[in-house]
Amino acid sequence: MHAIICQTSANPSLFSAEGFVGLIFLLTIGLIITGALVATCARRLVRSIAGLALCFTGVAGIYYFLLAPFVAMMQMLIYVGAVSILIAFAIMMATPEEGDLPSRRISALAGPLGFATGSLIFAALALLGTRTNWQVFPREGSADMKHIGTILLTGHSLVFELISIVLLIAIIGALVLARRGRN
Amino acid sequence: MHLLNLYNCLDTYLVIGALLFGFGVYGLVARRTIIGMLISSELVLAAASVNFMAFNRFTAPDPAIGQIFTIFIMAIAAAEAAIAVSIVIAVYRNYKSIDTEDIVDLHG
Numbered sequence: 001m002h003a004i005i006c007q008t009s010a011n012p013s014l015f016s017a018e019g020f021v022g023l024i025f026l027l028t029i030g031l032i033i034t035g036a037l038v039a040t041c042a043r044r045l046v047r048s049i050a051g052l053a054l055c056f057t058g059v060a061g062i063y064y065f066l067l068a069p070f071v072a073m074m075q076m077l078i079y080v081g082a083v084s085i086l087i088a089f090a091i092m093m094a095t096p097e098e099g100d101l102p103s104r105r106i107s108a109l110a111g112p113l114g115f116a117t118g119s120l121i122f123a124a125l126a127l128l129g130t131r132t133n134w135q136v137f138p139r140e141g142s143a144d145m146k147h148i149g150t151i152l153l154t155g156h157s158l159v160f161e162l163i164s165i166v167l168l169i170a171i172i173g174a175l176v177l178a179r180r181g182r183n
Numbered sequence: 184m185h186l187l188n189l190y191n192c193l194d195t196y197l198v199i200g201a202l203l204f205g206f207g208v209y210g211l212v213a214r215r216t217i218i219g220m221l222i223s224s225e226l227v228l229a230a231a232s233v234n235f236m237a238f239n240r241f242t243a244p245d246p247a248i249g250q251i252f253t254i255f256i257m258a259i260a261a262a263e264a265a266i267a268v269s270i271v272i273a274v275y276r277n278y279k280s281i282d283t284e285d286i287v288d289l290h291g
Binding site: 005006011012014018019021022023025026029032033036037039040045048049052055056059062063065066067068070071074075078079082083086087089090091093094095110111113114115117118119121122125126129130134135136137138139140141142143147148151152156159163166167170171173174175177178180 | 185186187188189190191192193194195196197198199200201202203204205206207208209210211212213214215216218219221222223225226229232233236237238239240241242243244245246247248250251253254255257258259260261262263264265266268269270271272273274275281
Protein backbone atom coordinates (compact mmCIF):
# COMPACT_ATOMS: atom_id res chain seq x y z
CA MET A 1 0.00 0.00 0.00
CA HIS A 2 2.81 2.35 0.84
CA ALA A 3 5.52 3.15 -1.66
CA ILE A 4 8.90 4.17 -0.32
CA ILE A 5 10.16 7.15 -2.25
CA CYS A 6 13.69 6.35 -3.39
CA GLN A 7 15.57 7.81 -6.30
CA THR A 8 17.28 4.50 -7.01
CA SER A 9 16.71 1.14 -5.40
CA ALA A 10 20.18 -0.21 -6.09
CA ASN A 11 22.10 -2.31 -3.63
CA PRO A 12 25.61 -0.90 -3.89
CA SER A 13 28.60 -2.80 -2.62
CA LEU A 14 30.77 -1.19 0.03
CA PHE A 15 33.70 -0.73 -2.30
CA SER A 16 31.89 1.01 -5.13
CA ALA A 17 31.56 4.78 -5.30
CA GLU A 18 27.86 4.72 -4.32
CA GLY A 19 28.60 2.45 -1.38
CA PHE A 20 31.32 4.78 -0.15
CA VAL A 21 28.91 7.72 -0.41
CA GLY A 22 26.40 5.71 1.62
CA LEU A 23 29.07 5.07 4.25
CA ILE A 24 29.79 8.80 4.47
CA PHE A 25 26.05 9.38 4.85
CA LEU A 26 25.94 6.97 7.79
CA LEU A 27 28.88 8.82 9.35
CA THR A 28 26.98 12.10 8.89
CA ILE A 29 23.96 10.66 10.68
CA GLY A 30 26.27 9.52 13.47
CA LEU A 31 27.65 13.06 13.68
CA ILE A 32 24.14 14.49 14.02
CA ILE A 33 23.07 12.02 16.70
CA THR A 34 26.28 12.46 18.70
CA GLY A 35 26.05 16.23 18.46
CA ALA A 36 22.39 16.33 19.51
CA LEU A 37 23.10 13.96 22.44
CA VAL A 38 25.97 16.11 23.68
CA ALA A 39 23.97 19.31 23.12
CA THR A 40 21.02 18.14 25.20
CA CYS A 41 22.64 15.93 27.82
CA ALA A 42 25.98 17.55 28.69
CA ARG A 43 25.96 19.18 32.09
CA ARG A 44 28.37 21.94 31.20
CA LEU A 45 27.04 24.53 28.78
CA VAL A 46 30.35 24.83 26.94
CA ARG A 47 30.24 21.16 25.99
CA SER A 48 26.63 21.61 25.05
CA ILE A 49 27.43 24.38 22.58
CA ALA A 50 30.27 22.31 21.11
CA GLY A 51 27.77 19.49 20.58
CA LEU A 52 25.40 21.93 18.91
CA ALA A 53 28.12 23.02 16.47
CA LEU A 54 28.88 19.35 15.74
CA CYS A 55 25.20 18.66 15.11
CA PHE A 56 24.91 21.66 12.75
CA THR A 57 27.94 20.43 10.82
CA GLY A 58 26.17 17.11 10.35
CA VAL A 59 23.03 18.89 9.17
CA ALA A 60 25.14 20.77 6.62
CA GLY A 61 26.32 17.39 5.37
CA ILE A 62 22.68 16.30 5.11
CA TYR A 63 21.95 19.37 2.96
CA TYR A 64 24.84 18.39 0.72
CA PHE A 65 23.31 14.95 0.29
CA LEU A 66 20.00 16.66 -0.54
CA LEU A 67 21.70 18.28 -3.57
CA ALA A 68 21.75 21.77 -2.06
CA PRO A 69 25.41 22.79 -1.65
CA PHE A 70 24.43 26.46 -1.42
CA VAL A 71 22.23 25.85 1.62
CA ALA A 72 24.96 23.65 3.10
CA MET A 73 27.42 26.51 2.78
CA MET A 74 24.89 28.91 4.35
CA GLN A 75 24.38 26.42 7.19
CA MET A 76 28.10 26.31 7.89
CA LEU A 77 28.41 30.10 7.72
CA ILE A 78 25.30 31.11 9.67
CA TYR A 79 24.76 28.30 12.16
CA VAL A 80 28.22 26.92 12.84
CA GLY A 81 30.01 30.21 12.28
CA ALA A 82 27.62 32.78 13.71
CA VAL A 83 24.83 31.37 15.91
CA SER A 84 27.02 28.90 17.80
CA ILE A 85 29.69 31.53 18.41
CA LEU A 86 27.00 33.98 19.56
CA ILE A 87 25.68 31.49 22.11
CA ALA A 88 29.27 30.73 23.16
CA PHE A 89 29.73 34.46 23.84
CA ALA A 90 26.53 34.44 25.90
CA ILE A 91 27.86 31.50 27.92
CA MET A 92 31.12 33.33 28.54
CA MET A 93 29.39 36.56 29.57
CA ALA A 94 26.42 35.29 31.53
CA THR A 95 27.44 32.13 33.34
CA PRO A 96 28.14 32.27 37.06
CA GLU A 97 31.21 30.52 38.39
CA GLU A 98 29.50 27.24 39.19
CA GLY A 99 26.32 28.16 37.38
CA ASP A 100 26.40 25.40 34.82
CA LEU A 101 25.94 22.80 37.52
CA PRO A 102 22.58 24.05 38.78
CA SER A 103 21.08 23.12 42.09
CA ARG A 104 18.52 20.33 42.08
CA ARG A 105 15.10 21.26 43.36
CA ILE A 106 12.24 20.06 41.21
CA SER A 107 14.22 18.66 38.33
CA ALA A 108 13.87 15.03 39.43
CA LEU A 109 10.68 14.80 37.39
CA ALA A 110 11.69 17.06 34.50
CA GLY A 111 14.29 14.67 33.06
CA PRO A 112 12.15 11.51 32.71
CA LEU A 113 9.05 13.46 31.66
CA GLY A 114 11.05 15.38 29.10
CA PHE A 115 12.54 12.15 27.78
CA ALA A 116 9.06 10.62 27.52
CA THR A 117 7.72 13.67 25.68
CA GLY A 118 10.64 13.83 23.30
CA SER A 119 10.63 10.14 22.45
CA LEU A 120 6.83 10.13 21.99
CA ILE A 121 7.03 13.08 19.61
CA PHE A 122 9.94 11.42 17.77
CA ALA A 123 8.03 8.14 17.40
CA ALA A 124 4.87 9.91 16.23
CA LEU A 125 6.66 12.09 13.69
CA ALA A 126 8.80 9.22 12.37
CA LEU A 127 5.74 6.97 11.95
CA LEU A 128 3.83 9.78 10.27
CA GLY A 129 6.71 10.44 7.91
CA THR A 130 7.29 6.83 6.94
CA ARG A 131 3.68 5.65 6.74
CA THR A 132 2.23 8.45 4.64
CA ASN A 133 1.98 8.13 0.89
CA TRP A 134 3.67 11.31 -0.16
CA GLN A 135 2.61 12.56 -3.56
CA VAL A 136 5.51 13.14 -5.93
CA PHE A 137 5.11 15.97 -8.40
CA PRO A 138 6.96 15.99 -11.70
CA ARG A 139 10.10 18.02 -11.54
CA GLU A 140 10.05 21.37 -13.31
CA GLY A 141 12.83 23.90 -12.92
CA SER A 142 16.36 23.46 -11.72
CA ALA A 143 18.10 23.95 -8.39
CA ASP A 144 21.11 25.94 -9.50
CA MET A 145 22.03 29.18 -7.79
CA LYS A 146 20.95 31.38 -10.67
CA HIS A 147 17.42 30.01 -10.47
CA ILE A 148 17.38 30.40 -6.68
CA GLY A 149 18.49 34.03 -6.95
CA THR A 150 15.90 34.80 -9.62
CA ILE A 151 13.06 33.32 -7.59
CA LEU A 152 14.30 34.94 -4.37
CA LEU A 153 14.28 38.42 -5.87
CA THR A 154 11.14 38.15 -8.02
CA GLY A 155 8.48 35.86 -6.57
CA HIS A 156 9.61 36.07 -2.95
CA SER A 157 10.91 39.63 -2.93
CA LEU A 158 8.35 40.81 -0.37
CA VAL A 159 9.37 38.10 2.10
CA PHE A 160 13.01 38.90 1.38
CA GLU A 161 12.48 42.56 2.30
CA LEU A 162 10.44 41.63 5.37
CA ILE A 163 13.21 39.32 6.57
CA SER A 164 15.75 42.10 6.23
CA ILE A 165 13.51 44.45 8.24
CA VAL A 166 13.05 41.75 10.90
CA LEU A 167 16.82 41.30 11.11
CA LEU A 168 17.36 45.05 11.41
CA ILE A 169 14.77 45.36 14.20
CA ALA A 170 16.25 42.31 15.95
CA ILE A 171 19.74 43.80 15.89
CA ILE A 172 18.53 47.17 17.24
CA GLY A 173 16.38 45.43 19.86
CA ALA A 174 19.27 43.23 20.95
CA LEU A 175 21.47 46.28 21.38
CA VAL A 176 18.80 48.11 23.40
CA LEU A 177 18.06 45.09 25.59
CA ALA A 178 21.69 44.34 26.34
CA ARG A 179 22.51 48.01 26.94
CA ARG A 180 19.69 48.71 29.43
CA GLY A 181 20.66 48.75 33.08
CA ARG A 182 24.29 49.35 32.30
CA ASN A 183 25.70 52.51 33.83
CA MET B 184 15.98 -0.10 1.09
CA HIS B 185 19.60 -1.06 1.59
CA LEU B 186 21.73 0.38 4.35
CA LEU B 187 24.21 1.98 1.98
CA ASN B 188 21.40 3.34 -0.21
CA LEU B 189 19.70 5.24 2.62
CA TYR B 190 20.76 8.62 1.31
CA ASN B 191 18.50 8.21 -1.72
CA CYS B 192 15.31 7.68 0.28
CA LEU B 193 12.90 10.29 1.63
CA ASP B 194 12.09 8.34 4.79
CA THR B 195 15.64 8.57 6.11
CA TYR B 196 15.58 12.34 6.09
CA LEU B 197 12.14 12.49 7.69
CA VAL B 198 13.34 10.24 10.52
CA ILE B 199 16.42 12.44 10.99
CA GLY B 200 14.15 15.50 11.21
CA ALA B 201 11.91 13.79 13.74
CA LEU B 202 14.98 12.77 15.76
CA LEU B 203 16.27 16.34 15.88
CA PHE B 204 12.82 17.58 16.90
CA GLY B 205 12.60 14.98 19.67
CA PHE B 206 16.03 15.94 21.00
CA GLY B 207 15.01 19.59 20.91
CA VAL B 208 11.78 19.03 22.83
CA TYR B 209 13.59 16.88 25.40
CA GLY B 210 16.20 19.61 25.90
CA LEU B 211 13.54 22.31 26.17
CA VAL B 212 11.80 20.42 28.97
CA ALA B 213 14.80 19.03 30.79
CA ARG B 214 17.39 21.82 30.68
CA ARG B 215 17.56 24.07 33.70
CA THR B 216 19.29 27.11 32.26
CA ILE B 217 17.97 29.61 29.72
CA ILE B 218 20.99 29.10 27.47
CA GLY B 219 20.41 25.34 27.47
CA MET B 220 16.82 25.90 26.36
CA LEU B 221 18.05 28.27 23.63
CA ILE B 222 20.42 25.56 22.34
CA SER B 223 17.55 23.06 22.27
CA SER B 224 15.29 25.48 20.37
CA GLU B 225 18.01 25.73 17.70
CA LEU B 226 17.74 21.94 17.32
CA VAL B 227 13.98 22.28 16.72
CA LEU B 228 14.59 24.88 14.00
CA ALA B 229 17.20 22.62 12.38
CA ALA B 230 14.62 19.81 12.35
CA ALA B 231 12.15 22.01 10.48
CA SER B 232 14.82 22.95 7.94
CA VAL B 233 15.77 19.31 7.35
CA ASN B 234 12.13 18.42 6.68
CA PHE B 235 11.71 21.27 4.20
CA MET B 236 14.88 20.30 2.36
CA ALA B 237 13.88 16.61 2.24
CA PHE B 238 10.49 17.30 0.67
CA ASN B 239 12.16 19.83 -1.60
CA ARG B 240 14.56 17.18 -2.90
CA PHE B 241 12.12 14.32 -3.36
CA THR B 242 8.57 15.53 -3.98
CA ALA B 243 8.40 19.25 -4.79
CA PRO B 244 8.04 20.37 -8.39
CA ASP B 245 10.43 23.31 -8.11
CA PRO B 246 13.61 22.43 -6.18
CA ALA B 247 14.44 26.08 -5.44
CA ILE B 248 11.44 26.91 -3.21
CA GLY B 249 12.50 24.70 -0.32
CA GLN B 250 16.02 26.07 -0.36
CA ILE B 251 14.68 29.62 -0.24
CA PHE B 252 12.43 28.71 2.67
CA THR B 253 15.36 27.12 4.51
CA ILE B 254 17.35 30.32 4.04
CA PHE B 255 14.41 32.27 5.52
CA ILE B 256 14.39 29.89 8.50
CA MET B 257 18.10 30.54 8.97
CA ALA B 258 17.54 34.31 8.96
CA ILE B 259 14.73 34.03 11.51
CA ALA B 260 16.89 31.74 13.66
CA ALA B 261 19.73 34.24 13.59
CA ALA B 262 17.40 37.06 14.67
CA GLU B 263 15.91 34.85 17.40
CA ALA B 264 19.34 33.89 18.70
CA ALA B 265 20.45 37.53 18.85
CA ILE B 266 17.33 38.59 20.77
CA ALA B 267 17.53 35.60 23.11
CA VAL B 268 21.19 36.17 23.89
CA SER B 269 20.56 39.82 24.75
CA ILE B 270 17.63 38.80 26.98
CA VAL B 271 19.90 36.25 28.69
CA ILE B 272 22.48 38.95 29.33
CA ALA B 273 19.84 41.35 30.70
CA VAL B 274 18.43 38.63 32.98
CA TYR B 275 21.90 37.73 34.19
CA ARG B 276 22.64 41.35 34.99
CA ASN B 277 19.50 41.64 37.11
CA TYR B 278 19.47 38.24 38.83
CA LYS B 279 23.13 37.10 38.69
CA SER B 280 21.81 33.74 37.54
CA ILE B 281 20.55 32.04 34.37
CA ASP B 282 18.79 29.23 36.23
CA THR B 283 15.10 29.21 35.37
CA GLU B 284 14.21 28.48 39.00
CA ASP B 285 15.85 31.64 40.29
CA ILE B 286 13.87 33.93 38.00
CA VAL B 287 10.55 33.56 39.83
CA ASP B 288 9.74 37.02 41.13
CA LEU B 289 6.07 36.56 40.30
CA HIS B 290 6.06 33.01 41.71
CA GLY B 291 4.25 31.72 38.66
